[in-house]
Amino acid sequence: MSTITLTDLTKHYDSIAAVDGIDLDVLDEEFLVVVGPSGCGKSTTLRLIAGLEDATAGTIRIGGTDVTDSPPEDRDIAMVFQNYALYPHMTAAENMTFGMQSVTDYSSAEIEDRVADAAATLGITELLDRTPDALSGGERQRVAIGRALVREPSVFLLDEPLSNLDAKLRVHMRAELSKLHRELDTTTVYVTHDQTEAMTLGDRVAVLNDGTVQQVAPPQQLYDFPANQFVAGFIGEPAMNLVPVRVRDRPRGLVADHEGFAHPLPDGGSNSALVDRRLTFGVRPEDVLLAGRSATGHEESFEARVTVREPLGEQLLLHCTIGDDELQVKVQPRRDVSTGDTIRLCFDQQRLHLFDPETGDAIYHAASEDQPAKPTPSQ
């Protein structure tokens, strides 16, 4: 059992709170990704778990044991660093065994076995005699992971391990890491600023901002039901459109009223607390649809003017203005739309969100979290 439990974890540097009261549970065998913008405290959180930083307040438990004040070597963890942290004068094999020879008295046969196993798992058997400067970035990364593997720790900590790789290799290593975790089932905490890595790798994703946890959820839930405006804006590329609206009570139900559109909120009738409030209306670019001639069932369409047209290849991204606000819209790549055109748009009824503009908290999702049809109050 290797759970990690962070309780009210806080780290201050002088007067700045890098980590500000984080509560987080990492389940046994879980792959948890911690994601957030630079300076959000994600790396500090990982370093606190590793014991490389001393917590200002709060507790860290690994496998039920309080390790808050334990030195790193007593925590049974292995860490992979962004720059790989390989010793330049040692071969790959020496790098992998150096730590092992220090802590426990493994027999040299056992060490050899484990290195051979890890090397086979990672496909670096032929590279074991090379020094890091004779290895490519991806190979170094494998050796660094191998070094963590041979220790057979109860927890893996990875600090942006792919960010020094080029884009193509990153995609490849991402898949490798995912496969590796399925094989090993070791509790893993993975820190990244890259939302694609977060979405693809994590069993669950923890979004951090300003040293606090914004939301912890499985990737799809994070995407579909962001707990607040920050998560909504951070996850998803391009970011969710956020425009100010006023909720009005109309005979047919609640309506999000903007100077450019008035869109019904499905099943919003149950939520009278929303009426007459000024809120932030959120809709993802792919949930804004072109209301063409064939767009039946989207009678609540509205007009928008295309200001920028960005062909992305697999999709076409349109920047449109409605009233004083901008709306980004992803449409089919070969649609006949050009800059300056006025087009008719509508929203996917099930993919609408409302946020409190003051607190940023989500107060309405068009779809329900359990059965994507009914609205529920946000968590």
Next chain:
Amino acid sequence: MGRDTMATDTAQSSTRTTHRDILPENALMHLGLFGAIALMAAPLVLAVLMSTQTTAEVYQPTTIGPGSNALQNYQAALTTYNFGTYLLNSLVMSIAVVIGKVTLSLLAALALVYYELPYERAIFMFVLLTLLLPVPVRIVPLFQLMADLGWTNTLLAITGPYIASATAVFLFRQHFRSIPDSLVETAHVDGVGPFRFLVSVLIPMSRSMIAGVCVITFIYSWNQFLWPLIAVTDKPSQVAQVGIRYIQGAAQAGLTQWGVIMAAAVLALLPPLAVLLVFHRSLRETIAIQQS
């Protein structure tokens, strides 16, 4: 094809060089450079020349070339004046200082880098402050201390005071800091202890730096004069630099034997020169690191 290109390149570059050589501004620069080097080399060349001359030849300003007394001068220095013993003493002293200083400074720098010490900067600044107090300033209390310890006339007296070195701690600390933090952190996570980290990681990664510091330290201690002069009164325990001074004191017929003195000086110059020749590459790296 490749050879052709190379040939053309060489031809081009040689014509370019000749053009440039004719330019007067370049000629001036080369003249200046030559003058500077001649100026710097002059004392050394003169010392070597004088070491081959008899006392009479030395006092004769017209004799500039090699003299007739080379063998005798060197023999006299090594036998009559016991210069061999002084050289040996200097060698023992310098090696002891190098080993002691480098070991102690490595440990001090390790402490500053491997551990998160409170007030680390203040401690380091305090170490640097000791640079403001060179040996000559401390000489009287230091002599008193040596006398109290009964160390005078021993190897301890001429090595002990040199072993703690702010310069070496500074150089090592700066170099260790250029090693990524994540290497130290990996060691922490893996439970690699400080000494194993020093021996297996820091020292192999700092080889040329350490060699450079060894060279600087060796030459520095080899050239010590004032402190050995004071701390050692027993002639057979004396070092080479003071030994040269002894020869000067032994004037014959009222004339200082410059030939023998210069022979001794040239002999005293050889060990540091050898060390420099062997380690010049490391030394260059050491200095380059400090410039960056």
